[in-house]
Amino acid sequence: METITRFFRIEHQSFFLLGPRGTGKSTFVRANFPDALYIDLLQPDIFRSLLARPERLREMVHGNPGNPTIVLDEIQKVPQLLDVVHALMEEDRRRRFVLTGSSPRKLKRAGADMLAGRALLKRMHPFVAGELEKSFSLPGALRNGMIPVVVGSSDPHATLHSYVDLYLREEIQAEGLTRNIGNFTRFLEAASFSHGSQLTVSNIARECGVERKTVEGYLSILEDLLLTFRVPVFTRKAKRATASHPKFYFFDTGLYNALRPTGPLDRPEEIGGATLEGLVAQHLLAWIDQRSPGVGLSYWRTRSGNEVDFVLYGKNIFRAIEVKNAATFHPADLRGLKTFGEDYPQAERLLLYRGKERLLVDGIRVVPCREFLLELK
Numbered sequence: 091m092e093t094i095t096r097f098f099r100i101e102h103q104s105f106f107l108l109g110p111r112g113t114g115k116s117t118f119v120r121a122n123f124p125d126a127l128y129i130d131l132l133q134p135d136i137f138r139s140l141l142a143r144p145e146r147l148r149e150m151v152h153g154n155p156g157n158p159t160i161v162l163d164e165i166q167k168v169p170q171l172l173d174v175v176h177a178l179m180e181e182d183r184r185r186r187f188v189l190t191g192s193s194p195r196k197l198k199r200a201g202a203d204m205l206a207g208r209a210l211l212k213r214m215h216p217f218v219a220g221e222l223e224k225s226f227s228l229p230g231a232l233r234n235g236m237i238p239v240v241v242g243s244s245d246p247h248a249t250l251h252s253y254v255d256l257y258l259r260e261e262i263q264a265e266g267l268t269r270n271i272g273n274f275t276r277f278l279e280a281a282s283f284s285h286g287s288q289l290t291v292s293n294i295a296r297e298c299g300v301e302r303k304t305v306e307g308y309l310s311i312l313e314d315l316l317l318t319f320r321v322p323v324f325t326r327k328a329k330r331a332t333a334s335h336p337k338f339y340f341f342d343t344g345l346y347n348a349l350r351p352t353g354p355l356d357r358p359e360e361i362g363g364a365t366l367e368g369l370v371a372q373h374l375l376a377w378i379d380q381r382s383p384g385v386g387l388s389y390w391r392t393r394s395g396n397e398v399d400f401v402l403y404g405k406n407i408f409r410a411i412e413v414k415n416a417a418t419f420h421p422a423d424l425r426g427l428k429t430f431g432e433d434y435p436q437a438e439r440l441l442l443y444r445g446k447e448r449l450l451v452d453g454i455r456v457v458p459c460r461e462f463l464l465e466l467k
Contacts, residue, residue, distance in 0.1 A: 094217065094221050094238070098118065101210055104187040105209050106191065106205075107188060107191075109215065110317055112239035114239075126160060129161065137167055141167075151178055162188070164190060164191060166193040189209065215341075216238065216376070218373050220467040233347065234247065234347075236372070239253065251348055268307075276298040276299065281318075281349075283350070285364050285368055286338075289335055289338035317341055317345065320339075321387055324403065326403065330393070330396075339371050343368045363414075363415040366444075370411070373463055374466075381467075385407055388401045396429040398427060410439045412439075416443055424451060424452065424454055427454050443456065445458055
């Protein structure tokens with residue numbers, strides 16, 4: 091697969107680069123810091139050496155004085171190294187550390203020195219449509235997702251299912267994050283039904299047959315591993331009673347599709363709607379992280395059932411977005427956006443759909459979803 095240029099701003103100071111496995115963190119740092127001192131903690135000999143004696147990192151850095159940039163790949167493998175990193179930063183402020191990781195949970199649990207004020211916190215997301223440009227396929231993205239290791243595979247379907255097994259085995263079981271992998275597997279399936287919907291913990295607990303407190307712990311594991319995220323309710327200056335539960339999404343549509351059980355009772359349009367909405371959500375989250383820090387991502391839903399899928403709100407943006415998994419546009423699809431406009435006339439309103447025409451209806455822009463995603467740069 092050809093090298094894809096990522097929409098990621100290179101930092102001149104030290105930074106953490108966090109993201110789930112397969113999102114291209116190692117590929118990115120190798121391509122952008124070719125002359126750095128590169129320390130790969132996935133290499134067994136390096137891992138064992140630094141785990142046994144973290145202060146050896148000081149010797150490695152001092153032995154390479156011509157490398158002001160030091161990359162520590164998969165830093166969560168040896169959290170104790172962060173104390174040494176802190177000391178090396180204080181020793182020479184010209185040094186820049188790039189610290190990649192797929193499990194911030196392990197850093198938190200170890201009580202690691204997170205270098206507050208000395209290292210920025212950045213995230214690596216799946217590909218976005220604008221990075222792939224002409225090679226972006228909306229049907230392909232909806233089917234297999236946008237995780238780079240999957241997109242670049244000759245067999246995306248098989249790679250995607252192997253990816254799920256990898257996380258169950260290496261990130262969940264091997265790290266001892268849960269004692270009962272069977273319960274956790276059932277939880278993952280039950281949680282997949284909440285993708286793109288309001289998150290009700292008690293419902294998931296009932297469906298997978300485990301206690302509510304256990305489900306809350308499982309949800310925390312997924313979020314700490316950056317595999318899921320929640321979108322809160324937009325309540326700023328609310329004029330109507332709104333919902334109280336956040337919406338829940340897996341970080342990539344491919345992961346959702348791999349986990350979501352299907353059968354004769356499942357309507358394809360229901361699954362397709364959640365998949366398209368999730369694809370838009372992961373694009374918006376990546377856009378905010380890389381281009382518009384400080385912008386909030388939320389959704390709007392009234393107690394009476396009016397809903398807008400996404401609300402972007404920040405210093406220079408107020409945009410309401412509704413997503414419809416249909417090739418044709420119907421005026422009834424605008425109901426939620428119209429109600430939102432009555433309460434918030436300042437907001438720009440968009441309807442994304444699977445059709446090809448751009449329209450302006452009652453002050454609402456109707457835009458093909460594929461074009462919107464490609465233009466989100």
